[in-house]
Amino acid sequence: MSERIISWHPDPSKPKYSLPPGAVDAHCHVFGPQALFPFSPKAKYLPGDAGPDKLFALRDHLGFSRNVIVQASCHGTDNSATLDAIAKSNGMARGVAVVDPDITDAELEALHQGGIRGIRFNFLKRLVDNAPKDKFLAVAGRLRKDWHVVIYFEADILEEMKNFIANIPVPVVIDHMGRPDVSQGPDGPDMTAFRALLDSREDIWTKVTCPDRLDPAGPPYADFVASVRPLVEDYSNRVLWGTDWPHPNMQDLLPDDGGLVDVIPQIAITEELQQKLLVGNPMCLYWPEGN
Ligand code: 0GY
Numbered sequence: 001m002s003e004r005i006i007s008w009h010p011d012p013s014k015p016k017y018s019l020p021p022g023a024v025d026a027h028c029h030v031f032g033p034q035a036l037f038p039f040s041p042k043a044k045y046l047p048g049d050a051g052p053d054k055l056f057a058l059r060d061h062l063g064f065s066r067n068v069i070v071q072a073s074c075h076g077t078d079n080s081a082t083l084d085a086i087a088k089s090n091g092m093a094r095g096v097a098v099v100d101p102d103i104t105d106a107e108l109e110a111l112h113q114g115g116i117r118g119i120r121f122n123f124l125k126r127l128v129d130n131a132p133k134d135k136f137l138a139v140a141g142r143l144r145k146d147w148h149v150v151i152y153f154e155a156d157i158l159e160e161m162k163n164f165i166a167n168i169p170v171p172v173v174i175d176h177m178g179r180p181d182v183s184q185g186p187d188g189p190d191m192t193a194f195r196a197l198l199d200s201r202e203d204i205w206t207k208v209t210c211p212d213r214l215d216p217a218g219p220p221y222a223d224f225v226a227s228v229r230p231l232v233e234d235y236s237n238r239v240l241w242g243t244d245w246p247h248p249n250m251q252d253l254l255p256d257d258g259g260l261v262d263v264i265p266q267i268a269i270t271e272e273l274q275q276k277l278l279v280g281n282p283m284c285l286y287w288p289e290g291n
Contacts, residue, residue: 019063123153151174161178180227
Protein backbone atom coordinates (compact mmCIF):
# COMPACT_ATOMS: atom_id res chain seq x y z
CA MET A 1 0.00 0.00 0.00
CA SER A 2 1.83 3.11 -1.13
CA GLU A 3 -0.60 5.35 -2.98
CA ARG A 4 -2.24 7.93 -0.72
CA ILE A 5 -5.95 8.19 -1.37
CA ILE A 6 -7.87 11.46 -1.69
CA SER A 7 -11.48 10.80 -0.70
CA TRP A 8 -12.83 14.32 -0.24
CA HIS A 9 -14.27 16.84 -2.71
CA PRO A 10 -11.75 19.49 -3.80
CA ASP A 11 -14.29 22.32 -3.91
CA PRO A 12 -17.48 21.60 -1.93
CA SER A 13 -20.47 23.78 -2.76
CA LYS A 14 -21.97 26.32 -0.37
CA PRO A 15 -25.16 24.75 1.01
CA LYS A 16 -28.47 26.37 0.18
CA TYR A 17 -29.72 25.38 3.64
CA SER A 18 -28.57 27.71 6.45
CA LEU A 19 -27.52 25.75 9.50
CA PRO A 20 -28.85 26.99 12.86
CA PRO A 21 -26.39 28.89 15.09
CA GLY A 22 -24.27 26.49 17.11
CA ALA A 23 -24.68 23.54 14.70
CA VAL A 24 -22.41 20.57 15.42
CA ASP A 25 -20.85 18.35 12.73
CA ALA A 26 -21.01 15.25 14.94
CA HIS A 27 -19.18 12.78 12.70
CA CYS A 28 -15.96 13.75 10.98
CA HIS A 29 -12.33 12.65 11.04
CA VAL A 30 -8.80 13.90 10.57
CA PHE A 31 -6.06 12.08 8.64
CA GLY A 32 -2.55 12.96 9.79
CA PRO A 33 -0.74 14.98 8.72
CA GLN A 34 1.33 11.85 8.23
CA ALA A 35 4.67 13.58 8.91
CA LEU A 36 3.46 14.34 12.45
CA PHE A 37 1.02 11.51 13.02
CA PRO A 38 1.95 8.39 11.04
CA PHE A 39 -0.80 5.98 10.05
CA SER A 40 -1.14 2.61 11.77
CA PRO A 41 0.83 -0.30 10.31
CA LYS A 42 -2.53 -2.12 10.34
CA ALA A 43 -4.33 0.62 8.35
CA LYS A 44 -6.53 -0.75 5.58
CA TYR A 45 -6.27 2.46 3.55
CA LEU A 46 -3.59 5.13 3.32
CA PRO A 47 -5.22 8.53 2.90
CA GLY A 48 -3.79 11.89 1.95
CA ASP A 49 -3.32 14.45 4.69
CA ALA A 50 -6.61 15.92 5.90
CA GLY A 51 -5.68 17.70 9.11
CA PRO A 52 -7.37 20.23 11.38
CA ASP A 53 -6.76 23.27 9.14
CA LYS A 54 -8.76 21.69 6.33
CA LEU A 55 -11.45 20.42 8.73
CA PHE A 56 -11.98 23.81 10.36
CA ALA A 57 -12.00 25.57 6.96
CA LEU A 58 -14.79 23.20 5.87
CA ARG A 59 -16.64 23.79 9.16
CA ASP A 60 -16.63 27.54 8.50
CA HIS A 61 -17.49 27.15 4.80
CA LEU A 62 -20.55 25.02 5.58
CA GLY A 63 -21.66 27.10 8.58
CA PHE A 64 -21.05 24.67 11.43
CA SER A 65 -19.80 25.88 14.83
CA ARG A 66 -18.38 22.69 16.28
CA ASN A 67 -16.98 19.29 15.35
CA VAL A 68 -17.00 15.86 16.91
CA ILE A 69 -13.88 14.17 15.57
CA VAL A 70 -14.09 10.39 15.44
CA GLN A 71 -10.82 8.50 15.42
CA ALA A 72 -10.53 6.84 11.99
CA SER A 73 -9.31 3.25 11.62
CA CYS A 74 -6.23 4.33 9.62
CA HIS A 75 -4.80 5.75 12.87
CA GLY A 76 -5.44 2.57 14.84
CA THR A 77 -5.42 3.12 18.61
CA ASP A 78 -2.99 6.07 18.52
CA ASN A 79 -5.34 9.01 19.08
CA SER A 80 -2.64 11.70 18.72
CA ALA A 81 -3.99 13.18 15.49
CA THR A 82 -7.52 13.41 16.90
CA LEU A 83 -6.26 14.96 20.16
CA ASP A 84 -4.09 17.43 18.24
CA ALA A 85 -7.07 18.58 16.19
CA ILE A 86 -9.21 18.97 19.32
CA ALA A 87 -6.42 20.97 20.99
CA LYS A 88 -6.29 23.34 18.00
CA SER A 89 -10.07 23.95 17.98
CA ASN A 90 -10.34 26.57 20.76
CA GLY A 91 -12.81 24.34 22.55
CA MET A 92 -14.97 23.89 19.47
CA ALA A 93 -14.16 20.23 18.94
CA ARG A 94 -14.48 17.11 21.01
CA GLY A 95 -13.79 13.56 20.04
CA VAL A 96 -14.32 9.84 20.09
CA ALA A 97 -11.25 7.63 20.53
CA VAL A 98 -10.35 4.10 19.53
CA VAL A 99 -8.46 2.42 22.34
CA ASP A 100 -6.63 -0.78 23.10
CA PRO A 101 -9.00 -2.53 25.56
CA ASP A 102 -6.05 -2.85 27.94
CA ILE A 103 -5.80 0.95 28.26
CA THR A 104 -5.24 2.09 31.84
CA ASP A 105 -7.71 4.19 33.83
CA ALA A 106 -5.11 7.00 33.93
CA GLU A 107 -4.84 6.95 30.13
CA LEU A 108 -8.63 7.10 29.84
CA GLU A 109 -8.67 10.11 32.14
CA ALA A 110 -5.96 11.78 30.03
CA LEU A 111 -8.18 11.27 26.97
CA HIS A 112 -11.02 12.98 28.85
CA GLN A 113 -8.76 15.94 29.59
CA GLY A 114 -7.95 16.03 25.86
CA GLY A 115 -11.62 16.36 24.94
CA ILE A 116 -12.55 12.74 24.28
CA ARG A 117 -16.08 11.79 25.37
CA GLY A 118 -16.48 8.26 24.04
CA ILE A 119 -14.80 5.26 22.46
CA ARG A 120 -15.61 3.58 19.18
CA PHE A 121 -16.01 -0.13 18.50
CA ASN A 122 -15.65 -0.85 14.79
CA PHE A 123 -17.03 -4.17 13.50
CA LEU A 124 -16.38 -3.68 9.78
CA LYS A 125 -14.11 -6.48 8.59
CA ARG A 126 -12.77 -4.36 5.74
CA LEU A 127 -11.53 -1.79 8.29
CA VAL A 128 -10.28 -3.78 11.29
CA ASP A 129 -8.70 -7.20 11.85
CA ASN A 130 -10.72 -8.15 14.90
CA ALA A 131 -13.44 -6.88 17.19
CA PRO A 132 -13.32 -8.80 20.49
CA LYS A 133 -16.72 -8.31 22.14
CA ASP A 134 -15.58 -9.59 25.54
CA LYS A 135 -12.69 -7.12 25.70
CA PHE A 136 -14.88 -4.30 24.40
CA LEU A 137 -17.44 -4.96 27.16
CA ALA A 138 -14.68 -5.02 29.78
CA VAL A 139 -13.34 -1.61 28.75
CA ALA A 140 -16.88 -0.20 28.37
CA GLY A 141 -17.39 -1.10 32.02
CA ARG A 142 -14.46 1.11 33.00
CA LEU A 143 -15.66 4.26 31.21
CA ARG A 144 -16.83 7.40 32.97
CA LYS A 145 -20.60 7.47 33.17
CA ASP A 146 -20.63 10.74 31.20
CA TRP A 147 -18.94 8.96 28.26
CA HIS A 148 -20.60 6.76 25.66
CA VAL A 149 -19.71 4.04 23.19
CA VAL A 150 -19.96 4.52 19.42
CA ILE A 151 -20.53 1.35 17.43
CA TYR A 152 -20.01 0.88 13.70
CA PHE A 153 -21.55 -2.22 12.14
CA GLU A 154 -23.51 -3.18 9.05
CA ALA A 155 -27.13 -4.37 8.91
CA ASP A 156 -26.23 -8.00 8.25
CA ILE A 157 -24.85 -8.42 11.79
CA LEU A 158 -27.49 -6.43 13.68
CA GLU A 159 -29.02 -9.56 15.23
CA GLU A 160 -25.70 -10.74 16.63
CA MET A 161 -24.98 -7.24 18.01
CA LYS A 162 -28.14 -7.13 20.13
CA ASN A 163 -26.87 -8.99 23.17
CA PHE A 164 -23.56 -7.14 23.10
CA ILE A 165 -25.31 -3.76 22.93
CA ALA A 166 -27.71 -4.73 25.71
CA ASN A 167 -24.72 -5.24 28.02
CA ILE A 168 -22.98 -1.91 27.47
CA PRO A 169 -23.25 0.10 30.70
CA VAL A 170 -23.09 3.59 29.16
CA PRO A 171 -25.13 5.24 26.38
CA VAL A 172 -24.62 3.85 22.87
CA VAL A 173 -24.37 5.75 19.57
CA ILE A 174 -24.78 3.77 16.35
CA ASP A 175 -22.92 5.03 13.31
CA HIS A 176 -24.90 5.54 10.11
CA MET A 177 -27.98 3.71 11.53
CA GLY A 178 -26.12 0.41 11.26
CA ARG A 179 -25.98 0.83 7.48
CA PRO A 180 -29.50 -0.21 6.41
CA ASP A 181 -30.42 -0.92 2.80
CA VAL A 182 -32.44 2.26 2.29
CA SER A 183 -33.83 0.99 -1.02
CA GLN A 184 -36.10 -1.25 1.11
CA GLY A 185 -37.93 1.88 2.30
CA PRO A 186 -38.87 3.05 5.81
CA ASP A 187 -40.89 -0.10 6.59
CA GLY A 188 -38.42 -2.56 5.05
CA PRO A 189 -36.70 -5.27 7.09
CA ASP A 190 -33.50 -3.32 7.78
CA MET A 191 -35.20 -0.19 9.12
CA THR A 192 -37.73 -2.27 11.06
CA ALA A 193 -34.93 -4.23 12.74
CA PHE A 194 -33.02 -1.04 13.50
CA ARG A 195 -36.08 0.56 15.09
CA ALA A 196 -36.50 -2.52 17.28
CA LEU A 197 -32.91 -2.04 18.43
CA LEU A 198 -33.58 1.63 19.25
CA ASP A 199 -36.71 0.56 21.13
CA SER A 200 -34.70 -1.90 23.25
CA ARG A 201 -33.01 0.91 25.22
CA GLU A 202 -33.85 4.57 25.65
CA ASP A 203 -30.19 5.55 25.59
CA ILE A 204 -29.30 4.30 22.13
CA TRP A 205 -28.63 7.24 19.83
CA THR A 206 -27.87 7.16 16.13
CA LYS A 207 -26.20 9.19 13.42
CA VAL A 208 -28.56 9.76 10.51
CA THR A 209 -25.55 10.17 8.30
CA CYS A 210 -23.98 9.16 5.01
CA PRO A 211 -26.58 9.35 2.23
CA ASP A 212 -23.53 9.03 -0.03
CA ARG A 213 -22.63 5.63 1.45
CA LEU A 214 -26.17 4.30 1.88
CA ASP A 215 -27.90 5.48 -1.30
CA PRO A 216 -25.95 4.47 -4.39
CA ALA A 217 -28.43 6.30 -6.63
CA GLY A 218 -26.74 9.53 -5.50
CA PRO A 219 -28.25 13.03 -5.19
CA PRO A 220 -30.99 13.85 -4.34
CA TYR A 221 -30.75 10.61 -2.29
CA ALA A 222 -34.48 9.93 -2.56
CA ASP A 223 -34.35 6.48 -0.93
CA PHE A 224 -32.24 7.76 1.95
CA VAL A 225 -34.64 10.65 2.56
CA ALA A 226 -37.74 8.42 2.42
CA SER A 227 -36.25 5.92 4.88
CA VAL A 228 -34.61 8.34 7.30
CA ARG A 229 -37.17 11.15 7.63
CA PRO A 230 -39.62 9.01 9.69
CA LEU A 231 -36.75 7.88 11.92
CA VAL A 232 -35.78 11.49 12.66
CA GLU A 233 -39.39 12.26 13.52
CA ASP A 234 -39.93 9.23 15.75
CA TYR A 235 -36.57 9.39 17.59
CA SER A 236 -36.00 13.13 17.48
CA ASN A 237 -34.19 13.28 20.84
CA ARG A 238 -31.66 10.60 19.86
CA VAL A 239 -30.41 11.55 16.39
CA LEU A 240 -27.14 13.22 15.39
CA TRP A 241 -25.83 14.46 12.06
CA GLY A 242 -22.34 14.74 10.58
CA THR A 243 -20.57 15.25 7.28
CA ASP A 244 -18.29 12.18 7.58
CA TRP A 245 -15.55 14.37 6.04
CA PRO A 246 -12.95 13.44 4.73
CA HIS A 247 -15.17 10.52 3.69
CA PRO A 248 -12.85 7.53 4.22
CA ASN A 249 -12.87 5.15 1.25
CA MET A 250 -15.22 7.31 -0.82
CA GLN A 251 -12.57 8.21 -3.42
CA ASP A 252 -14.79 7.01 -6.29
CA LEU A 253 -17.58 9.46 -5.38
CA LEU A 254 -15.97 12.45 -3.62
CA PRO A 255 -19.22 13.52 -1.91
CA ASP A 256 -20.01 17.24 -2.14
CA ASP A 257 -20.29 18.36 1.50
CA GLY A 258 -22.55 21.29 0.62
CA GLY A 259 -24.92 18.87 -1.12
CA LEU A 260 -24.89 16.62 1.95
CA VAL A 261 -25.88 19.57 4.19
CA ASP A 262 -28.78 20.24 1.82
CA VAL A 263 -30.17 16.79 2.64
CA ILE A 264 -30.70 17.89 6.28
CA PRO A 265 -33.95 19.87 5.78
CA GLN A 266 -35.38 16.92 3.87
CA ILE A 267 -34.88 14.48 6.73
CA ALA A 268 -35.58 17.01 9.53
CA ILE A 269 -38.37 19.04 8.05
CA THR A 270 -39.20 21.46 10.87
CA GLU A 271 -37.01 24.01 12.62
CA GLU A 272 -37.63 22.19 15.89
CA LEU A 273 -36.35 18.88 14.48
CA GLN A 274 -33.34 20.63 12.93
CA GLN A 275 -32.50 22.32 16.21
CA LYS A 276 -32.51 18.99 18.05
CA LEU A 277 -30.57 17.14 15.36
CA LEU A 278 -27.88 19.77 14.89
CA VAL A 279 -27.61 21.55 18.25
CA GLY A 280 -29.55 20.16 21.22
CA ASN A 281 -28.75 16.47 20.83
CA PRO A 282 -25.01 16.71 20.07
CA MET A 283 -24.55 19.33 22.79
CA CYS A 284 -26.19 16.97 25.27
CA LEU A 285 -23.70 14.17 24.47
CA TYR A 286 -20.52 16.18 23.86
CA TRP A 287 -20.85 19.52 25.69
CA PRO A 288 -23.33 18.69 28.49
CA GLU A 289 -21.92 21.57 30.52
CA GLY A 290 -23.24 24.01 27.88
CA ASN A 291 -21.45 26.59 25.76
C1 0GY B 1 -16.82 6.28 8.49
C2 0GY B 1 -16.81 5.15 7.57
C3 0GY B 1 -15.74 4.40 7.17
C4 0GY B 1 -14.43 4.45 7.73
C5 0GY B 1 -14.12 4.59 9.02
O1 0GY B 1 -12.66 4.58 10.80
C6 0GY B 1 -12.76 4.46 9.58
O2 0GY B 1 -11.82 4.24 8.82
O3 0GY B 1 -15.05 4.85 9.92
C7 0GY B 1 -15.98 3.44 6.08
O4 0GY B 1 -15.02 3.12 5.34
O5 0GY B 1 -17.14 3.00 5.90
O6 0GY B 1 -17.76 6.45 9.25
O7 0GY B 1 -15.89 7.05 8.48
